[in-house]
Amino acid sequence: MAPKRIFNFNAGPAALPQTVLEEIQQEFLDFKGSGMSITEISHRSKWFDDVINDAVARTKRLFHLDDRYKVLFLQGGASMQFCMIPMNFLAEGRTADYVNTGTWSTKAIKEAQILGKPIKVAASSEDRNFAYIPKDIAFTPGATYVHITSNNTIKGTQWARFPDTGGVPLIADMSSDIFSRPFDAGRFGLFYAGAQKNMGPAGVCLVAVRDDMLALTPATLPTMLKYTTHADKNSMFNTPPCFAIYTVQLVLKWLEETVGGLDKMAQRNQQKADLLYNLMDESDFYNGTADKDSRSMMNVTFRLPDEALEKKFVAEATEAGFGGLKGHRSVGGCRASIYNATSVEAVQALVDFMKTFQSRNG
């Protein structure tokens, strides 16, 4: 019997490609003829070497990363990166700029401050509840890095183009839009992403870091908190989260071989976002919360005329097989997260449902 599957619009953990899930299921008790589950094989085995090396190679290929970059798979999520970044890169006398575009940026800033680092908030969109991405930012010349959040999962905004930093390396939390579109990775000293939105299950964080940044790591940090520890050991200083890395590897294989790469992925994501934003632009029933030029292609946030209708909308949508449409508990409203694995068909079905709901309640 085929499993019942819903249309999954979760903000994270989120939908994964069904063919990937089926492949995991199929080989779950005997991974590549090893006679063991992927959860039972040694991380020092040839089997797992092939998995992690393929995940690294695909990441480097998809982003056109040159040999200066190391791709790491770490634990602790993006939240652990919030402290590791200033610990590793802001030795005595160094400073960094942060742009505050929402909840996650705010948390990243807070961790640098807890460590007593003299960072500067170069721009913020807090004045209008983070509904936009700041423009024309005056960055600090000579800063060690500029930290941004490329996509704001909760606020539904996204950097359409990354800011001109005057040559200062960018660092970005890309947890909710990594692998959703091509970008010029060469401007980044480091970018990172928890896997659970656009590339895998929770429990692994991808970090791509350039050698000039690695050179800044102080020798005196705890071993697990130094990027160099993990860069020197291909993410296997200690036992890595093997199952999560394996799933990421399969998702990247799907992205390259089934979808056809980041250009194709971006086209598909644009098509999905357009379906939802066009509906909102034509409607005075569904109202997007983000400024038009700052809209996210990944997290479409919107309000209905009142909270009772929003509650009814989410309840009826759930009943009809559309999951995850409630907005984040900190902002309310509704949100459709349309990451890579969400199909055009799923979004079209949601749009159809939204039209019907409006006709009955508008």
Next chain:
Amino acid sequence: MAPKRIFNFNAGPAALPQTVLEEIQQEFLDFKGSGMSITEISHRSKWFDDVINDAVARTKRLFHLDDRYKVLFLQGGASMQFCMIPMNFLAEGRTADYVNTGTWSTKAIKEAQILGKPIKVAASSEDRNFAYIPKDIAFTPGATYVHITSNNTIKGTQWARFPDTGGVPLIADMSSDIFSRPFDAGRFGLFYAGAQKNMGPAGVCLVAVRDDMLALTPATLPTMLKYTTHADKNSMFNTPPCFAIYTVQLVLKWLEETVGGLDKMAQRNQQKADLLYNLMDESDFYNGTADKDSRSMMNVTFRLPDEALEKKFVAEATEAGFGGLKGHRSVGGCRASIYNATSVEAVQALVDFMKTFQSRNG
């Protein structure tokens, strides 16, 4: 077609109960009728609440933990605990004792030293290559904790009884023997274990911590590195490693409901260890490396008459369907890891193979 499965004697990641693997496989595309994979559901959902709460409840029941203890599921493995423990518990003026019984103890000691904490190595078995567990140790009165490694995966030794610390709280790395036997948890301020040996896949670390220890955590640490952060949020300050926690929950369910609890598990583990150690005691072909009174019930380390025979043994065993018998790369020789999920039948089959190998090569 039934999957081909080997006898898995891996040191970690290691064998998991086959019924648990089958349950995961069976519901992998539709978790509890949610229409989503366990890897796709929100960690804020009722579905996942049930998983993590059940894992916590089973842990507390199995160890008879009272309300002073919190059970946490963290990322970064035991290696991250090596730095978190001194960071959280050794504020200015505090000290701790460490017992060095091998590779992992040595790493734990190193991390406390990197942080500049004034810890003392109260005892060590390094003089005889860690082949034994030290006795009659003079601990420091008034120390904040005594850190031990309950089972030494690489050296094949294990504390048969935990040491008398004169009332100082014990802290133990139990990565390779947690849930293998009952013990008096009330003497511990904290115990921790990476999941990938005795309770699940790599990517999650169980930490049980008592409230008097939590009270020592300084406010100024990075948020992710404070035990209180995770204790206050039931391990969901940020997205936890959901799949790994789910697997642990199923393994603990198997331990309680199929095996019948820790007493039964310990009996079975003793039976398995006896099969191997009895063979060694009767043989001058297979020689155990650990002192008899310090032998591990989990990792049975042994040597053959010469390295060529060891190589031949591992190769022929692999061919015959016995995996993971090569000793750790740092010590050589052979090792059979016989964690909870390894059946008596698997160990009996290995003993039979070893006897046959000896008769052909002895």
